[in-house]
Amino acid sequence: MKDSSKVGVGVIGTGRIGTVHIKHLCQNIPNAEVLSICSLDTKIAKTLSERYYIPQITTHFNQLLDNSEIDAVVVASSTDTHIEICQAAANARKHIFCEKPIALELKAIDDTLSVVKESGVKLQVGFNRRFDVNFLRLQELIRKGEIGVPHILRITSRDPSPPPIEYLKVSGGIFLDMTIHDFDMARFLIGDEIDEIYAVGNVNIDPEIGQVGDFDTAVITLRFKNGILGTIDNSRQAVYGYDQRVEVFGSKGMVSVGNSVPDTITSTLKNGSITSLPQHFFIERYKQAYLLEMESFIQSIIVDTKPKVTGKDGKIPIQIGYAALKSIEENRPVSLSEIQ
Amino acid sequence: MKDSSKVGVGVIGTGRIGTVHIKHLCQNIPNAEVLSICSLDTKIAKTLSERYYIPQITTHFNQLLDNSEIDAVVVASSTDTHIEICQAAANARKHIFCEKPIALELKAIDDTLSVVKESGVKLQVGFNRRFDVNFLRLQELIRKGEIGVPHILRITSRDPSPPPIEYLKVSGGIFLDMTIHDFDMARFLIGDEIDEIYAVGNVNIDPEIGQVGDFDTAVITLRFKNGILGTIDNSRQAVYGYDQRVEVFGSKGMVSVGNSVPDTITSTLKNGSITSLPQHFFIERYKQAYLLEMESFIQSIIVDTKPKVTGKDGKIPIQIGYAALKSIEENRPVSLSEIQ
């Protein structure tokens, strides 16, 4: 029997991120209770169900949505299923936490946001970096005027190694798959919309990436509506680990976030003074952010507030990604208003 | 019914540290199962029991020791109860994790270690810092010869604020209460025994600390049996937070551990470049170390190995502490052999 003081949750998808969410909901968020998981992989589902005492396993999300004790769903299945699941969940009056991206087509996103809006359920999109303790504090410092009026935003965002080519083929390309997080970060930190974007790209790491029409290296110029200028640089392969730095420069100074390192050891030897490399990848770097975003989602249901990352926040970075693609194809700056 | 593949654990004491251990055993250590908690505070015990589905609550440790499904006990009650509980637990053939110090009297420790030895149970003492990821790696680097032969050890260990005077009165003084961790760290990192110690102290922070015969500031010189020299400095009050740094210098260089900070923000403003202060105190700084020490204890039971912190490791820092006290009273270096 479900505890009525808790938010009943169903989790759809038990891949890497789905499993992280299940663990957090079961172990670290006392106000939530996972009542059902939906997975095509029955073995993993069974293991998770036993480890975390989850009463129901389903293989189709409709079964999960039929569970009347479920108040909210976490959509962590593959991107191509998000639209259908989100719309069905909204119609079933379940609040929705949906992993990014909602979809790769703007039209499909718009349709889904409409259905969600009509149903009145909450929708939070999984831009986890907004909940990273560093970026959260950075945003607060900017908002409070620590650096006065912002003038320049710099984002460095580099992965330790590229995903498999098969994944890249369906990913929508570097801007929709990887830079999308940086576009979200830019909007989050500056608190304004991007007006125009200019992107350049190159293939340095793996010629196959070029053969599927993608880039592994990119530099992007942003111009916000309020005139603030920004620049993002991306690489699919930083051999030294996950490189996630941001700097915001303004009329009263500069605030920056550096990389997180796993320890504070310094070795000072004959050939130099050596410190540890950044944490390897997003699972390590954003470990706590994944927990905090889910806590925030559950809390927004309990106290009935707007989620911290809205449907609109889920849509606009996709739009910016298409502008970046158009910019690189036509080698010119592209206004966001050109992308609908 | 207890899961026979798991280590059944009883936890005695539900104060700050006891609660941390219960949480870790219940949430993060799948091989352990907390079957009973013993507490004088029935309200806290009830809350913990409900939150973590702990089947038994007791008010006297003997009841807990009578539980035949319990394989091991965690002793996190007040220091003056450790001896009696540890001896009873050993006689009841329960493995023991005992918070430091085992006792403040060397004779009582010796007696207890004898009882433990005869009973054949395992005993691990709660020197949590040995499990801190930074110090663990530091020790490995030294052991592997990264800095060649060590010559000098420097430990800085400062608390953010002194404990209440009432606590200080029964604590055994700064060397037995606070520096004891640094003495353990010194032995752990250098892998050798201290031969002689010289201590000086002062009262800077609160005259009341002096009135109860204690010091709030201390500088200690260590000489190891193998000739390595060491120095420790302690303060009961670093206004900028918990200061826990170690540096080991040797024939091939130097390795050091710095303070852990809660974020990687840098603000560069008109008046300077500002970074965040160290984590506030031991609960934050050694959060993960508390989990790792308990995992290590459970693991030592399962695979039947010697605990990573032995009874001897629990005794010797107390002995060093008495040598420090004698040194400060007589203002002269004191050999460890003088303290029995």
Place this chain on the structure above:
Amino acid sequence: MKDSSKVGVGVIGTGRIGTVHIKHLCQNIPNAEVLSICSLDTKIAKTLSERYYIPQITTHFNQLLDNSEIDAVVVASSTDTHIEICQAAANARKHIFCEKPIALELKAIDDTLSVVKESGVKLQVGFNRRFDVNFLRLQELIRKGEIGVPHILRITSRDPSPPPIEYLKVSGGIFLDMTIHDFDMARFLIGDEIDEIYAVGNVNIDPEIGQVGDFDTAVITLRFKNGILGTIDNSRQAVYGYDQRVEVFGSKGMVSVGNSVPDTITSTLKNGSITSLPQHFFIERYKQAYLLEMESFIQSIIVDTKPKVTGKDGKIPIQIGYAALKSIEENRPVSLSEIQ
């Protein structure tokens, strides 16, 4: 009587930089001897002549060029005089060290480079940053393959405060006056030519800067002929001091140069851990670089080698600057081939 083993030097212009060069030539470069200075400010000239035992003071550069003991001239007068002086000096068979920019018009630069070439004298242009110990080592590390193949170049270059509006009016604008150094740095570090450039700008600091048609904030995208991507950000006003950082990212890692600070003090107080701000401006930050560039010039005369910064190196950044201007005017990427 001039020492025949030394290079006889005449210095034209006794402003801030001219004075720095005179000091270095007289005090720190034993192989050089300043024989004449040319200045419109007779008072300063007299003071300098007395302090450094300089035998001749002139008010017109022709008098200086007539001095047969002079082997080389340092041109540190105002930009609009460079062309005439450089051509006259070349015709008088004097080697030339010319402050940047040679001129603001490409045609005038080309003409001057022709005259210099025909005369056979050496010409070194004053891109002092190439001689900064940090950037020098950075360039060597890149050249030696420390980071493998470079993929991304990031330059941050911000002044502590804008120059007077009267100066800005004749400066050629931010790209020709300020970014020109970064264009040179980009070419120096990457060892390849820029193919295309895209620039955006804004007026954040002083509306007057906008009124004279200039920008005080800029973000620039570079694409090199070999495909390497780069980004530069500029501001005329960093309240925390001169901000001069470079990062080069490549297939085997990343090398970066940070800001130089005047001391290594850290204050760890209740409100944060505070370190010192960067050195105030170019005179402080590039103090030693100004000496090293002059030593290098004198040395290139003595051992008869090509100067480390050639006439071509003096011209191309101007060309890039015009491309940046065109880019910002037409809001599109501009190929260097469009600028002649």
Place this chain on the structure above:
Amino acid sequence: MKDSSKVGVGVIGTGRIGTVHIKHLCQNIPNAEVLSICSLDTKIAKTLSERYYIPQITTHFNQLLDNSEIDAVVVASSTDTHIEICQAAANARKHIFCEKPIALELKAIDDTLSVVKESGVKLQVGFNRRFDVNFLRLQELIRKGEIGVPHILRITSRDPSPPPIEYLKVSGGIFLDMTIHDFDMARFLIGDEIDEIYAVGNVNIDPEIGQVGDFDTAVITLRFKNGILGTIDNSRQAVYGYDQRVEVFGSKGMVSVGNSVPDTITSTLKNGSITSLPQHFFIERYKQAYLLEMESFIQSIIVDTKPKVTGKDGKIPIQIGYAALKSIEENRPVSLSEIQ
């Protein structure tokens, strides 16, 4: 003919430090004029005289002292000559800058200070580190109360490599030769006298150092008259370069000085993030401090003020050094009052 507005200086000794002083006096201190140098090495003297236009070369300091245009002498000859020269200089009414130590015998120092006092000339002792920009600012911060009341002083002072054994034999040992600078630094920073000292030492680097009765590694505890505690650690051989760090901890926080590095390069590669090692040795690290101490000496003559490092400042570190020696011999804390 001497310029009457300048301080006429004679320099005695043209070894490494003497040569540095001559260079500074001739090139960088316009208010001083070197009129004579005294050296047993006529070749070096001739070279220096020619390079810096020094009119007189002498082989005995008395000839130099006879020069009536000389107002002040710089004593940079070997330690065993200091006493005789200083006394003769005082009797000749020349102000004195004397390299440390004035002498190794306290009685000889006392006698010399008496002669100096009677003569009325100024005496500055060459504790150059007081003029290091970092330590100077550290001392000011402490004096201004940045850290409130100081509680603990930590000095790390390690040389890159030991001097030749022949030198060590006559050096007075590590405490009089090397730690003497740290004793001076301790007094300078804390602004109080040391009351008691405890020293331990070891021979780690070269057994020959032990054979001549000296140590190459030492840890020292200081207790100041006002109760402040201090600790110094020394090594004759830090393979990573000259290690000169100081930290002062007090009621309101902590200030520290780190090592100076030759550049700001960071290489972030597969095996770690690597920064540059400290400057190699004192000539590099204290380059500017040597200039500033000499400027300060000349200035104290011109404006007739007390030198920044007095005869007493020259004596007390020697006294502390003897206390350290006695402490290590008798393995007990030694009061400064025991050393006369």
